[in-house]
Amino acid sequence: MTKRSIYVAYTGGTIGMQKTDHGFAPVANFLTGCVKAMPEFYHDEMPDFVINEYSPLIDSANMKPTDWQMIANDIKAKYDQYDGFVILHGTDTMAFTASALSFMLQGLQKPVIVTGSQIPLAQLRSDGQTNLLNALYIAANYPVAEVCLFFNNKLFRGNRTTKVHADGFNAFASPNFPLLLEAGIKIRWHAGKRAKFDPKLELQVAKISPQPIGVVTLYPGINTEIFENILLQPVKALILLTFGVGNAPQTPELLKTLKQAHERGIVIVNLTQCLQGRVNMDGYATGNALAEAGVTSGYDMTTEATLTKLHYLLSTDMTPDEIRAAMKVSIAGELTAD
Numbered sequence: 455m456t457k458r459s460i461y462v463a464y465t466g467g468t469i470g471m472q473k474t475d476h477g478f479a480p481v482a483n484f485l486t487g488c489v490k491a492m493p494e495f496y497h498d499e500m501p502d503f504v505i506n507e508y509s510p511l512i513d514s515a516n517m518k519p520t521d522w523q524m525i526a527n528d529i530k531a532k533y534d535q536y537d538g539f540v541i542l543h544g545t546d547t548m549a550f551t552a553s554a555l556s557f558m559l560q561g562l563q564k565p566v567i568v569t570g571s572q573i574p575l576a577q578l579r580s581d582g583q584t585n586l587l588n589a590l591y592i593a594a595n596y597p598v599a600e601v602c603l604f605f606n607n608k609l610f611r612g613n614r615t616t617k618v619h620a621d622g623f624n625a626f627a628s629p630n631f632p633l634l635l636e637a638g639i640k641i642r643w644h645a646g647k648r649a650k651f652d653p654k655l656e657l658q659v660a661k662i663s664p665q666p667i668g669v670v671t672l673y674p675g676i677n678t679e680i681f682e683n684i685l686l687q688p689v690k691a692l693i694l695l696t697f698g699v700g701n702a703p704q705t706p707e708l709l710k711t712l713k714q715a716h717e718r719g720i721v722i723v724n725l726t727q728c729l730q731g732r733v734n735m736d737g738y739a740t741g742n743a744l745a746e747a748g749v750t751s752g753y754d755m756t757t758e759a760t761l762t763k764l765h766y767l768l769s770t771d772m773t774p775d776e777i778r779a780a781m782k783v784s785i786a787g788e789l790t791a792d
């Protein structure tokens with residue numbers, strides 16, 4: 455039987471970093487050299503793989519929408535030659551990239567698994583080896599037709615993830631959607647949760663461009679001027695991180711400012727600050743007032759999914775009302791509306 459073949463793109467991030475005088479930084483060819491020196495990657499049961507190191511390699515804190523586009527275009531260019539794709543990425547903005555790719559790679563029928571590590575591959579106790587080894591193995595053996603994130607033995611739907619631990623190995627969670635797979639002594643595959651295959655679909659890459667989007671975390675006593683100032687800038691959308699099920703202070707000036715912004719065509723999305731659960735603006739008068747000001751529910755989306763979905767939708771020629779409607783429905787499995 456011919457071995458499956460996986461394309462690995464190394465974009466940067468800790469997994470291939472080395473210590474420098476200014477802290478850890480990615481170094482060209484270092485990751486590829488480390489992998490070549492590790493026999494387990496060439497075990498009989500492992501797929502064939504190639505590693506393409508991007509240039510320059512970046513810490514994911516430097517990722518931009520143009521980088522998301524470059525990764526999506528790269529996958530499209532190699533799509534017919536490989537059975538699956540592993541994107542090696544820094545953990546800091548990994549959930550943003552996984553979310554963005556889920557909206558951009560339309561009609562995807564092969565696994566795209568984003569992973570990385572908290573300790574560089576070359577260092578003692580690195581989590582990089584397990585993460586990369588498992589990502590390659592899963593990409594070759596498990597039929598996931600969507601963008602996933604693998605970390606610490608768990609395979610998540612990419613656009614449901616968020617980074618929850620700054621320095622632990624358990625760095626990612628998917629607070630509102632179950633795991634797709636868990637790698638223990640046995641690999642437990644929750645096949646019912648994955649996106650369904652449709653062989654009729656062909657991969658298309660959506661084009662996205664950088665968009666001015668504000669994100670405001672509400673806090674008790676927050677001043678309306680903060681919103682006025684943010685909404686003065688050329689923002690096209692505002693994400694409100696609200697209390698509980700989507701509540702905000704019922705200040706008349708704040709509601710008026712939001713309503714005026716809504717009428718100017720700014721898309722305002724309500725997300726909860728809570729890690730788990732969803733927005734329900736019918737629950738309390740404080741949430742209902744936001745709905746009446748024109749604020750759109752983001753239901754149980756992560757901030758990462760909401761921000762990248764807005765980038766995707768604002769890059770189309772849709773009207774603000776069409777975008778508001780699209781924010782409330784699932785495009786790539788990123789939300790549960792009821």
Ligand SMILES: NC(=O)C[C@H](N)C(=O)O
Nearest residue numbers: 467468513514544545546
């Ligand atoms: N663990 C990591 O990869 C963190 C690193 N700063 C990055 O996001 O590129």
